[in-house]
Amino acid sequence: MFDPPAGHKPKIAISACLMGVEVRFNGGHKESRLCSHALAEHFDFIPVCPEVAIGMGIPREPIRLVGDPARPQAVGSVNPDLNVTQLLADYGRSMATQLDDISGYIFMHKSPSCGLERVKVYRDNGAPQKDGGRGIYAQAFCAQYPDLPVEEDGRLCDAVLRENFLVRVYAYSDYQALCAQGLTRRGLMEFHSRYKYQLMANNPLQYKVLGKLLGSMGRSDANDVGPAYFSQLMAALKRCATRGTHTNVLLHLSGYLKQAISTDDKQEVQQLITQYREGIVPLVVPLTLLKHLFRLHPDPYVSQQVYLQPHPENLSLRNAI
Template sequence: MKIKVGISSCLLGHEVRYDGTHKHLRLATESLSRYFDFVPECPEVGIGMTIPRKPIRLVGNPESPDAVAVHDETLDYSHALTAFGEKKAAEHQDLCGYIFMKNSPSCGLFRVKVYQENGYPSATPGRGLYAKAFTNLHPLLPVEESGRLCEPLLRENFVTRVFAYANWLQLKKQGLTVKAILDFHVRYKYTLMAHSPSKYAELGRMLADAGNHEPDALGERYFAELMTTLKTLASRKTHTNVLMHLQGYLKKKISSSEKQELATIIEQYRTAQIPLIVPVTLLRHHFNNHPDPYINKQAYLQPYPDDLSLRNAI
């Protein structure tokens, strides 16, 4: 089954913007749609605004701005957009991610302009009112903006989080047990280590006395820390650390020449000569020839389907 992911309607090519146009995000329709079941929403249309319509913008305090029509601030859509965001957040409990339209006064996540009385935007940016209301009620949900998904690291990070979120929801449907939580942690050991070695260690300490805690409460604490940790971008340094750990499982299984080749490939990755997919592919080749039950459980070697090609550019 595909993973349900929310998205701003205009990013799917729907002509719902104020001027009747769209902002088609081909990454979504031509790549991610193979694995994501997109749930489109246009909050402006959702609250009854027409197509075309007067554009809106954020004004006032960047922490709690209002959304009003450009050149006519008597047309205030603040309450309606916020209420619509809260309504949709309550309806969409099964989403595993959300892609929002950048710079939008309704859907923008980052750096949305908030205009002041002098006609200029504040130095402090805001967040679109629909996006703010939705994310406030789903603080752990993987979210990203359309523009930022053009950056390979951010794109790979977002998709990694979406698949981890989906895997956790599936685990919850089956019923949380202490063993299930511990098995999930084992599965994500090296993924967590790649994002933050220190946070990985903290999560290990959290689970050290897992048997003394009620599974649902422990699961909520663990999942919150997991998703927070995965938001940290993995670096070449931390990936190299993980690759070397994985290399250690092969030291008694592959030949000296194969060890040298693998070490060289990992070093070439560390020094940015090759992308991550190269050492990962070589490691997978060796583990296919020399299976290891523990390594076979690891999400790190395949956190999402290969044909998304996300590690080819990082």
């Protein structure tokens, strides 16, 4: 269940323009109300604008990506002699060193400095290439933190992608707290146990794979195995859960109640799970009933499961999936 330390808010770096800061090339912004209002209550946002940070000024000549989509150059749209590729890449690596306590990053889509994917890359003659690229700053930053949850603002409008991203942010923050206490074999095993049903929802096969990895761990191997385990965990959580995998988890959880609840309650649980699988009701409906029944009939193992509430309830992330 979601139970962060009192007053703790995970830190998320974010493109400054998405927070309403007027840092774009034309002196404007691209405020995301989702980020600046709905999510700001739950996260400490750290606004970053690499183009301003490297001294390009406001307003400024816009830049674009040119050349090989795998290794593009960031040059001026008007003056191609303006090349800020190295400055942006160096700043990305520098910020990766400074922002070593963040749990996620939200980037501005389509940006030649911050875009994560499908950023337009142009040929020398000005024609756009078929394949897009990644922003120079984003590429350099993400290379330093391959496991860090990252997402673009536009994709967060999709309810499934939004929920998936924030599940990963809280998992990353959870692991950071575990590391701060000092990694132990017991701590890793308990962490893995709490994520059992969340993993089953996102990537069922990986729960067993990761369990075997931890099972091979000796008493003094936690610091060696921990990073490999966590890297695979984050990769597994990146796969979005589906109605099918959620349904499977709901059925597993309902099994813990079979000796405790009445026939009528069992039928109601099964009916709501079926309605969810068929797309009639959102995930929050069968989950709410299950959580109510577990409050009446507590189970120590189930009570520790992250899946039941992997993020703050008032974010209402499961009302739309």
